[in-house]
Amino acid sequence: MSGPRPVPDADHETITIESNDDVVRARQLVRTLAQRCKLSLVDQTKLVTAASELARNTLVYGGGGVMRTGLVRRDSRVGVTAVFEDSGPGIPDLDLALTDGWTSGGGLGLGLSGARRLVDDFTLDTEVGRGTQVAVTKWAR
Amino acid sequence: MTERVPVLKIGDVLLVSIQVDLEDQTVLDLQDDLAARIVATGASGVVIDITAVEIVDSFVGRMLATTAAISRMLDAETVVVGMRPAVAITLVELGLSLGGVRTALTLEKGLDMLARPDSRPPAKP
Ligand SMILES: Nc1ncnc2c1ncn2[C@@H]1O[C@H](COP(=O)(O)OP(=O)(O)OP(=O)(O)O)[C@@H](O)[C@H]1O
Ligand SMILES: [Mg+2]
Numbered sequence: 001m002s003g004p005r006p007v008p009d010a011d012h013e014t015i016t017i018e019s020n021d022d023v024v025r026a027r028q029l030v031r032t033l034a035q036r037c038k039l040s041l042v043d044q045t046k047l048v049t050a051a052s053e054l055a056r057n058t059l060v061y062g063g064g065g066v067m068r069t070g071l072v073r074r075d076s077r078v079g080v081t082a083v084f085e086d087s088g089p090g091i092p093d094l095d096l097a098l099t100d101g102w103t104s105g106g107g108l109g110l111g112l113s114g115a116r117r118l119v120d121d122f123t124l125d126t127e128v129g130r131g132t133q134v135a136v137t138k139w140a141r
Numbered sequence: 142m143t144e145r146v147p148v149l150k151i152g153d154v155l156l157v158s159i160q161v162d163l164e165d166q167t168v169l170d171l172q173d174d175l176a177a178r179i180v181a182t183g184a185s186g187v188v189i190d191i192t193a194v195e196i197v198d199s200f201v202g203r204m205l206a207t208t209a210a211i212s213r214m215l216d217a218e219t220v221v222v223g224m225r226p227a228v229a230i231t232l233v234e235l236g237l238s239l240g241g242v243r244t245a246l247t248l249e250k251g252l253d254m255l256a257r258p259d260s261r262p263p264a265k266p
Binding site for chain 1: 143161162164165166195196197198199200201203225226227228230231234235236237
């Protein structure tokens with residue numbers, strides 16, 4: 001599932017995700033970058049929605065963590081990347097977690113699988129007992 | 142203390158207009174407030190205006206579906222109005238088609254829908 005990691009620009013920002021309020025801040029920060037990157041309105045909406053899902057997972061399942069986000073370049077393309085990282089319990093069965101409708105909590109089980117569909121690049125690294133890192137990128141067309 | 146979204150009563154209808162990016166607790170509070178207000182006022186309809194809403198993720202989507210189901214059980218019909226095209230596209234790709242939620246493009250059409258109860262879809266078994 002992993003491909004070459006895009007190189008983050010020097011000016012990426014990091015915010016902590018420790019409360020519901022931080023999930024709102026994460027959405028707003030990603031939206032600002034998506035606008036700066038001139039993503040189409042639909043692509044902005046998709047990326048911000050994916051970021052919202054991942055930020056909430058970081059908070060609810062990861063027990064909190066950080067989001068690092070910024071503009072990225074690859075070849076002549078520019079995009080927005082957001083990386084969510086926590087030191088929570090990790091995901092024991094990744095295939096299951098990425099199945100539409102599967103949840104270990106009270107959710108709809110759409111956040112992770114849906115976020116993957118909404119972005120261009122999606123990488124997930126997880127280790128039981130150590131934590132989870134999800135990176136998503138949307139490229140301007 | 143989190144903020145609360147105001148619920149207005151216009152005739153027989155409760156109107157909620159979501160204007161800011163809501164945090165999850167505020168979304169849950171709104172769901173509870175609406176259920177309580179339906180019972181307290183005997184309202185027959187609920188209109189949730191999301192014209193200003195830039196994204197609907199699985200959390201807000203679930204609230205819309207749950208509110209529609211709760212209000213139906215309390216003898217009121219819910220209509221979600223003003224969904225942006227980009228939001229609709231994203232919701233479907235996310236996997237949430239909100240099948241049980243009635244929608245109208247504008248507030249006017251939504252109110253109209255509630256005023257004509259014969260336009261209700263047949264109740265699901
Ligand atoms: N950061 C994480 N750390 C540990 N487990 C996680 C993490 N993110 C997701 N999971 C696991 O993957 C499952 C699926 O996540 P997903 O976001 O798809 O669904 P959900 O959060 O349960 O529901 P929804 O997002 O639709 O409200 C979760 O129920 C949880 O068990
Ligand atoms: Mg989730």
